Amino acid sequence: MAKTYENKSYRDIKQVVMDRIHTGIWVPDSILPSEVDLATEFSSTRTTVNRALRELAEEGYLERKRKAGTKILKSPIRKAQFSIPLVRDEITATGATYRYSLVDRKVQSAPSWLASRLDLKKNQKVLHLRCMHYADSAPFQLEVRWIVGDAVPEVFDESFEHSGPNDWLVKRVPFTNLELSFLATKAEGEIAEFLDASAGEPVFAAERITWLQGVPVTHAKLYFAPGYRMTTRL
Amino acid sequence: MAKTYENKSYRDIKQVVMDRIHTGIWVPDSILPSEVDLATEFSSTRTTVNRALRELAEEGYLERKRKAGTKILKSPIRKAQFSIPLVRDEITATGATYRYSLVDRKVQSAPSWLASRLDLKKNQKVLHLRCMHYADSAPFQLEVRWIVGDAVPEVFDESFEHSGPNDWLVKRVPFTNLELSFLATKAEGEIAEFLDASAGEPVFAAERITWLQGVPVTHAKLYFAPGYRMTTRL
């Protein structure tokens, strides 16, 4: 005997759909009833059902295609979301005091690895910065940044003595594309010294490249002090 | 002379809102006009404006509160999304051939560090597994996994000789909560051998803990072969 549901909210519908998937009433690779049918079953409207299914699709559980219908994905595409706060916020959020220090600043031609990575023209002028971010006087992050002059000419007027280029960039230069990588690397030489790490110690690093409408804006490599973890919860 | 917009789609409205923020027409910390006003301006309806603003809020640009209105955030909370595919999919997506190998399998009491981490009772039975994942015969990932027997009793009947516990778990055991960390660690001893890494070489690792309605299900630590990067684009 089929149980009848009389739900109202899109949240309830999401819940029922997920329950049916988990209990095996609906199985992976099969097609769900159409929105119209579900709306009838739930004594709801298509608009509400649509929102429920749309969100579940965004969350990676379903795949929707016109005419083909809504399919249950075999293995949900689990998406981990990391929020990328400003270093300052990340540090002060822990209760620690944030301190910034400019290590060096130099205008130069783009080194060839960078030109190749960002697809720059030969000899394009870039601003090269190295900065340290401290949490309660302990090294937290070493930032090695390159900013493309053609994309942001005003950057050459900034000293970045008292605050980091990231703060400045997010306020001034929007970006439309971002490539972000996480990796493990070895702390050596100066990097180890700045981070107060033993030579050869593994450190967590992030590499970040941003573009504004196809134009490369900046390349940043962030080396975190030993022991750093990037964590998220779902 | 104020320009009038006559947009229809929620996408257009999102675009206009973002443009106004980027060009400084609307500034951080200020409050946007109400949905009703915007609907009028855009010759649209509140429903459509609502969707536009709701999505921008989800994307981290706005903060919305009843009665208080919609505020522009100073520094948008940038969210990086990483999809967490099954290892198999990650490897085959590159065109390489995937191979799985069970290293060892043991039923035992939870070691104290694990019991503490997952908040298990003393002497709770867990299944301990170590597995290797290869891409074209090159080591790709070493998986060190613990599965809590009380949460998944059937797991003790599985041999996991020919396919990994992850495949099995995602099909059989839904989870409601997930903690995921990325970190850099040193390859030593057996880990280095399995990953074909030099002793002391930095490797990228992920730690993943899942719960089902508050009950801990599994703990996995994934060690990637040297050189691995986790990358995402926005």
Added chain:
DNA sequence: TAGTGGTCTAGACCACCCG
């Protein structure tokens, strides 16, 4: 308590794309 966003309804037109 009044104003704002959160959500639902009922209906419509359309784009896409499978068969």
Added chain:
DNA sequence: GGGTGGTCTAGACCACTAT
């Protein structure tokens, strides 16, 4: 060609919360 999802409209009631 026809069924499915994508989206918009016009209107309504409600929940929250700043004032």
